[in-house]
Amino acid sequence: MYSTLASAQYITIDNSKTPTQLVQDLFTAGSCVTPTNVTVSGWDFGGGEKSYAWFNSNSSGFPLANGLLISTGKASSAVGPNTTLLSEGPANWPGDSDLEQAIGENNTVNATVVEFDFVATTNYVSFNYIFSSEQYLSNPNPNQCNYSDGFSFLLRRNNSVINQNLGVIPGTNIPVKVTTVRGSGTNCPSANTDYFDAFNGSNHPTNFNGQTKLMIAEADIVPGESYHVKLVIADQGNNLYDSGIFIGGNSFNNDFAMGDDRLIADGNPLCPGETLTVSPDYTVPGTLSYTWLKNDIPIPGYVNVNSPVYTITSAGIYTIVANLGTCTIRGYINIEYGPSPNDAVLIQCDDNSDGITIYNLNNVSQTITGGDSQMNIVGYFRNLSDAQNDQNAIANPQSYQNNQGNTVVAKVENNQFGCINYASISLQVASNTINSILPVRACDTVAPQDGLFPFDLNAISLQIQNNNTLPAGNSIQYFTDSQDAVTQNNQLSTPFTNTTANEQTIYARIATGPDCYAILPVTLIVISFPDLQDQAVGICDGESAILDAGSGYASYSWDTNPVQNTQTIAVTQAGNYTVTVTTAEGCTGTKTFIVAVSEMATILNIEVNSFSGTNNSVTVHVSGNGNYEFSLDNVNYQDSNVFTNVLPGEYQVFVRDKNGCDNPPPQTVYVLDYPRxxxxxxxxxxxxxxxxxxxxxxxxxxxxxxxxxxxxxxxxxxxxxxxxxxxxxxxxxxxxxxxxxxxxxxxxxxxxxxxxx
Structure with a gap:
């Protein structure tokens, strides 16, 4: 990670302040604590340039507005841009043994030390700082990874020799230094990356290669006791690659401890609807009154009150100010709330206008959770009491009928923070007026002519949208049943081939997000030609036949020469005659008549197979151009010229032309068999x-x-x-x-x- 800024603003350095002024300006205005016995030691580079100075962010975007800079080199060299490598301390500038003991290093040089005493007013002390160093190289050699400039904020009671280092990784005893706080992406191992800010590019407010994030040093102390503070920074190993500590002005607080902030980033926010009663854990003797502020604005009813207790019900930065007459003591706590579920309105269509319909409550889950993957709806209930008592949960939220009321409650759990909350769902029935569309017609162009056709549902959706003013972002789904359209079951895909031949009604569900806007019936009509089957036609020799294409068409066209445009034509010749018919909608179909000329049959021979019991048969052999059928009694005719299973007896053999042409005279045959x-x-x-x-x-x-x-x-x-x-x-x-x-x-x-x- 590299840090760059769009502007060319850099911090500024003020070398004019005295050591006492430098330390006093670290304390908040009106503080009840006054630093004493102030000493600052470091290196004097001449011309007023020292290893310590006051800095100002100068609108550069540097996280601290101003404060004290102590460095292992010239303080003024810390001004950006980051274009030079700072190694300014001389080799004869000594280090500090207390620092070495605190950070577990040795052989320190170029130490700058700030020391002062103070008498504690409360039981808590804190201040803000940023550690910067040239040793945060973005491209270090492996042998540079073990050098670690460091610093310590040493605190001890004046009647004790034991120092407590406050410059540590929060929640640990690990001292903050180059090797314990470092980002990833270099040859050196990363460490505690959550507290590392960035490796800096050239356009940075400071002239250091990298720095930690803004950090807080804090400690519990004993009210009324005198304490000694020693702030010290030094190079380690050699006098190369300078480092610096930026200590926030007005950030040295001997104020109230108010408990941990409740922040989303820390994983401990308050749950929605939860309250938190706070007060300082120490009462300063002689306090005259207390005033509470939220986001620096006094809270009505809590100005100059006697009690330091306040119950928090909303997010914000809360400050308590204790008035001691000559000074004030403050305490701070930052409160955030975990995300709340959203109430939702679910609009559903009603297929019979009785106000009762079926809702899929899961359709508003995204609305309720706001898309937060950590939120989980654990149940739906008919009222808040049932939800709070986890009883009578709705068993089928995907098909809930509103016959017991138009409001339900969703119980929502935040998996990240363990919060339980509730969202109200208002169930409404859509009452939108929508224009219908004309029946969607299609020509059946696919054999066989069965009245089925694949309809493009997307094209139908476009017709609906063009015929109506619909809400933006609408979507349209299709169903074969109006109830399915309500419950969104069995959605059709495109293309959809109608399942009822020739004409079928389907239902378009128009939705906006999870809500049903309207349900529109759509009629699908398939124009087919089931009667246009090819047909064989026979005519008797020398006669004519009428070919009829059928009535009800807008136009006819026969492939005769010349073309004929009538419903019927008369023909006398054998051949194929094709007619093309056109409907009023422009659909076309064809039919072919296969015309054959018939002539009277000639019976050539009748073959009788007798004396075969049940296998007796009669076979009639004929010649002629015609469509003939055969009979042994002039009543029952068959297409086959072979009669089987014929009983013994006398028979008349008839040959008949199916087209009604002349027939030959019958002939007598005898089927013989012996009595059993x-x-x-x-x-x-x-x-x-x-x-x-x-x-x-x-x-x-x-x-x-x-x-x-x-x-x-x-x-x-x-x-x-x-x-x-x-x-x-x-x-x-x-x-x-x-x-x-x-x-x-x-x-x-x-x-x-x-x-x-």
Whole structure:
């Protein structure tokens, strides 16, 4: 870290003050303490230049306005800019043994010493100082890291020989010197960096390479006792690289100890709403009255009062002034409060205008905490009493319904300082009027024509914003349900493809920060052409057909030559005819008619597969340019020319053109099969075993019947009456019998049947 200043102002040095004046000016005006036995020793460089002098900040930005400078070189050389390396003390200028003992160093030289006595009025003494040194090099050699100029503020009771060094790191006994307070970033190890100010660049109020921050030396003392003070600084090891102590003017205070400041930086501020009762921990005999000030302004009701006690309720620097008649004694305490949570207003939309809606209380967490990561909301409650007693916490703050009141309380904990505080949340219902937008229409350009389309929600948001005067910083989210828009569940992302074909309403939630400004329904319309499916059309040879694109379109365009612009056209030729239709919104779609010319079918052959049981079939072979269907009864038609599972019998085969063109005459076919049993009992049913219609297709076929042993029982032909179940006029018993059928085409069919009596 390097310190530079924008201006070229530097401190000034006054060599005119006497040693007594130098010390007296360290004490606050009106102080009840007067320094005595003042001595100052150092080095006289001639011409009025000494190693000590009075300094003034001269509006340079130096932290101390004025005070006493004691140095290991010429005091006037401390004036900035920092452009020369000061090593001005002669080698025969001695050091100081008390200093060496206090800071744990030896071989000191170039010591400047200020000493005086005072009689303590109170039980506390303090003063401000800054330690500066040329040994704070930004680029030191490693062997320079162990040299440590130092100083000490030695305090002892005059009847004692024990010195107490007040120039220490706060809260420790570590003396302040170059090696114990140093910033990081150099070859030398850093130490107690919180108390180091900066390595200085050239444009600095002083001519030193670096310095500590403003520090306070303080001690508890015994009122009425006489004390001796010795302020001493010296070089260590050699007379090179001078150092200096700047002691604040009017900062030597024998005043009241008021306890520790309560500061955020120190991690001990008061919690919001907390009070602190303060008073000096010592009462000076003869005190006439007390006056309290806040930020140097007298506090009404606490001017010239008898009691030194005051209760602090707000942040500020508090001063107590004790009037002893001839002088005054002061005490100071600086009070800061930890950050307070902010009350919040949460505005939510109401989807049915009944004043009851659902709030996500977490939406105002940033408002309540102010973005402070150390603040944590530990619960929401319906009232302050519940929050303070940590009872009846709201179980679902993300979906809180205001049917029990429009105010809730957030309990907030500051994790850094352990503070608990409360913030009020006012629940309000949005009542903003907002202009709707026209339905958002889109042409369905993506196959299939299903009425679905990916909508750009950002473009819709722009329409809403252009159609309304909305608050700055607004945001718009979308939902398929108005209740979801209230609770912010299931937010849609862009692009959004409608889930209800052709027309769907979604809901735009317009928000400003955590608040819902309005909910606006938005209608999405997809213009699609579900009826524009390609269509096959047949026409009979020599006739015409009407092609109809459908009604309701703004315009039509057929790809004929010339182009036709009517809903329907008449065609007589086979081919593909495409029409382009346009809606009133400018959406276009196309449909193609595949026109084919039909001619009457010619039955080439009918193939009958008989004697196959359940696998009997009829196959009709035709020729011709047409779209045909087939039937065996002129009632039930099928597209296939193959009939399966056909029962034995006589059938009429019909071939029909689907376009209604001429049809060939039907043809008769017979499907043959043998009976699986017969019952020759004279009742007139199944009395003989015979294959029906066999004589029609196979008049020369021959049938042979055998018993199970292969004995020939009967030989007959299709024209015969069949077999009656006898052999040589004897009645044969119930049993299975076998047959052999020899057809005209050389096919031989064998099987068996049952005779039942």
């Amino acid at each position: 049993f017969f019952t020759p009992n004279g009742d007139g049913y199944n009395d003989t075993w015979k294959i029906k219609n066999l004589e029609i297709n196979y008049p020369n076929a021959e049938l042979l019947i055998f018993d199970r042993y292969g004995k020939l029982l009967k030989q007959f032909f299709p024209s015969d009456e069949g077999w009656n179940g006898t052999f040589n006029s004897y009645t044969l018993p119930s049993d299975d019998y076998w047959f052999t059928l020899s057809l005209n085409n050389g096919r031989i069919i064998k099987g068996h049947f049952a005779l039942k009596r």
